[in-house]
Amino acid sequence: xxxxxxxxxxxxxxxxxxxxxxxxxxxxxxxxxxxxxxxxxxxxxxxxxxxxxxxxxxxxxxxxxxxxxxxxxxxxxxxxxxxxxxxxxxxxxxxxxxxxxxxxxxxxxxxxxxxxxxxxxxxxxxxxxxxxxxxxxxxxxxxxxxxxxxxxxxxxxxxxxxxxxxxxxxxxxxxxxxxxxxxxxxxxxxxxxxxxxxxxxxxxxxxxxxxxxxxxxxxxxxxxxxxxxxxxxxxxxxxxxxxxxxxxxxxxxxxxxxxxxxxxxxxxxxxxxxxxxxxxxxxxxxxxxxxxxxxxxxxxxxxxxxxxxxxxxxxxxxxxxxxxxxxxxxxxxxxxxxxxxxxxxxxxxxxxxxxxxxxxxxxxxxxxxxxxxxxxxxxxxxxxxxxxxxxxxxxxxxxxxxxxxxxxx
Numbered sequence: 412x413x414x415x416x417x418x419x420x421x422x423x424x425x426x427x428x429x430x431x432x433x434x435x436x437x438x439x440x441x442x443x444x445x446x447x448x449x450x451x452x453x454x455x456x457x458x459x460x461x462x463x464x465x466x467x468x469x470x471x472x473x474x475x476x477x478x479x480x481x482x483x484x485x486x487x488x489x490x491x492x493x494x495x496x497x498x499x500x501x502x503x504x505x506x507x508x509x510x511x512x513x514x515x516x517x518x519x520x521x522x523x524x525x526x527x528x529x530x531x532x533x534x535x536x537x538x539x540x541x542x543x544x545x546x547x548x549x550x551x552x553x554x555x556x557x558x559x560x561x562x563x564x565x566x567x568x569x570x571x572x573x574x575x576x577x578x579x580x581x582x583x584x585x586x587x588x589x590x591x592x593x594x595x596x597x598x599x600x601x602x603x604x605x606x607x608x609x610x611x612x613x614x615x616x617x618x619x620x621x622x623x624x625x626x627x628x629x630x631x632x633x634x635x636x637x638x639x640x641x642x643x644x645x646x647x648x649x650x651x652x653x654x655x656x657x658x659x660x661x662x663x664x665x666x667x668x669x670x671x672x673x674x675x676x677x678x679x680x681x682x683x684x685x686x687x688x689x690x691x692x693x694x695x696x697x698x699x700x701x702x703x704x705x706x707x708x709x710x711x712x713x714x715x716x717x718x719x720x721x722x723x724x725x726x727x728x729x730x731x732x733x734x735x736x737x738x739x740x741x742x743x744x745x746x747x748x749x750x751x752x753x754x755x756x757x758x759x760x761x762x763x764x765x766x767x768x769x770x771x772x773x774x775x776x777x778x779x780x781x782x783x784x785x786x787x788x789x790x791x792x793x794x795x796x797x798x799x800x801x802x803x804x805x806x807x808x809x810x811x812x813x814x815x816x817x818x819x820x
Contacts, residue, residue: 412463414480417449417487418531420462426453428487429513429528429536436524439535439545440574447480449487450516450528453509456489473505490516493556514538518554521563522570522582526553551579558585561592565604565630568620572611578620586624594629598713601630605712609673614664615657633708634677636684641692652683652694662764671718672757675725676764678705682726701726721753725761733768738813741772742805745780745812771819779815786811 414430421428428451434444451459456474460466466476466487475488490511513536517526523541530536539553550571557563564586571578578586608617618634621627628635637653647655656677663676682701686694702723709719728744735741748755755776762769772779786808791800 412478412480414447415531417478417480421451421454421459422531424454424458424462426451426458426509427513427530428452429530431513431517431528432520432525435527435529435535436541436545438529439527439542447483447485449478449480449485450490450513451487452490452511452513452516454489455509456507459487459489473507491519492516493519493559519556520553521557521560521566523551523553524570524574524576548574548576549579550574550576550582552582552585557582558588561589562596562600562604564589564593564624564626565601565621568617568624568626569604569608569611571620572608572614572616575611575613575616578623583620583624586620586626590626590629593626598711602713606670609664609670609677610668612664613661614673614677615661618657618660633681633684633704637680640683640686640694642683642694643692652680656680659761659764659766663760666760666764667757669757671715671721672753672760674714674718675721675753675757676761678708678722679725679729679761679765681705681708681722698727698730717752720751721757724751724753725758728758729761729765729767732762732770732773735770735772738816739809741779741816742783742809742812745772745776745783746808748776749780772816775819779812782811782815783808 418428428449430447431450432448434447437444456468456476459476460468463476463478466478469475469477469486473488473491475486477484478487479485489507490513491505491507492511492515493505513528517528517536517538520526523539523544525541526539527541528536535542540551544551550567552567567578567582567586570576605617608614611617618627618631621630622635634653634656637656638651640652642652642655649655649658656679659679660673660677663673667673678701680694680697680701681704682697682699683694685700685704686697705719705723705726708714708722731744735744748758751758753761755773759769759773762773787804789804789807791803795803
């Protein structure tokens with residue numbers, strides 16, 4: 412079924428269907444829309460289901476149907492009002508009724524750029540100025556109801572990152588007022604916003620927006636502690652450890668689509684937030700401190716194991732390659748990388764984003780690893796047993812690697 416057919420069938424039954432939310436915003440911006448959502452006014456869910464018997468009911472708090480439109484599964488909901496009667500995202504009383512207008516439905520949405528609709532005639536329904544805000548490149552709360560779902564604070568920051576927009580000052584203040592309830596939001600909901608933000612062209616906007624709203628210290632205290640942590644200016648003219656981290660994150664985002672690598676770049680210097688004031692601007696031992704922090708960060712944010720492993724490896728190891736000259740240590744690093752999900756490509760991305768020099772053994776990682784693996788197939792003397800066998804093989808690998816490094820010069 413096409414979108415036109417959906418609109419026509421609903422109209423014939425006495426209702427109106429609208430394309431809503433991000434898909435409308437993306438059309439106005441000339442961007443490809445990943446998801447399409449629809450709202451129906453003037454019909455009951457029962458009448459809608461009779462019109463579209465293939466639609467599948469998935470909503471719990473209120474009726475939402477999954478319907479295939481133009482070959483894509485789309486959510487179709489019914490115009491609704493909400494009344495706050497509790498805390499968090501579940502603390503709502505929802506009312507769906509045929510007499511609720513599209514303007515009322517849009518009023519309960521988060522930001523103006525998501526509070527627009529397109530009807531069957533192609534005319535834009537924009538009662539709250541979303542199109543104007545797109546031209547202004549501005550994220551603005553649709554109404555006073557913004558604060559009722561505390562996750563909207565993170566969502567506004569994420570939208571700013573994805574669209575590369577600024578956030579209106581009054582909306583930043585509303586985001587800040589979400590702090591108390593936001594503490595109790597499920598970490599799964601928060602992680603979903605973080606994951607989307609890291610997929611943005613400039614993910615740093617997410618964290619800068621949270622800082623401007625007064626939420627960074629609460630939601631990402633490890634990043635907040637980087638603020639004011641000075642660094643040697645000859646190596647870091649950009650400023651403190653927070654500014655450096657934001658720069659590295661955006662550089663990594665320009666190099667890779669892998670979310671776990673972008674997160675590893677975000678965490679690479681996280682240990683600098685724990686550097687004692689008396690040692691600044693130097694951060695001796697920040698690598699080990701960063702690795703130790705990852706357990707707490709992973710548990711607090713509810714990170715996938717993949718992200719946690721990548722971030723920990725980057726935090727602990729990112730400074731070592733540029734200083735490595737010993738073939739034994741190089742061999743151990745290459746073998747360690749072999750078993751790490753960050754991989755040589757991800758590790759190179761973090762180092763490059765950090766402004767570090769990538770040594771030949773990492774640039775040509777696959778060839779040097781192949782040399783090591785070939786050396787491991789050596790014949791082991793029969794007199795050796797137990798740990799001696801492993802040491803013999805390792806020594807053979809180191810010898811082969813030393814020769815390969817000499818050939819490279």
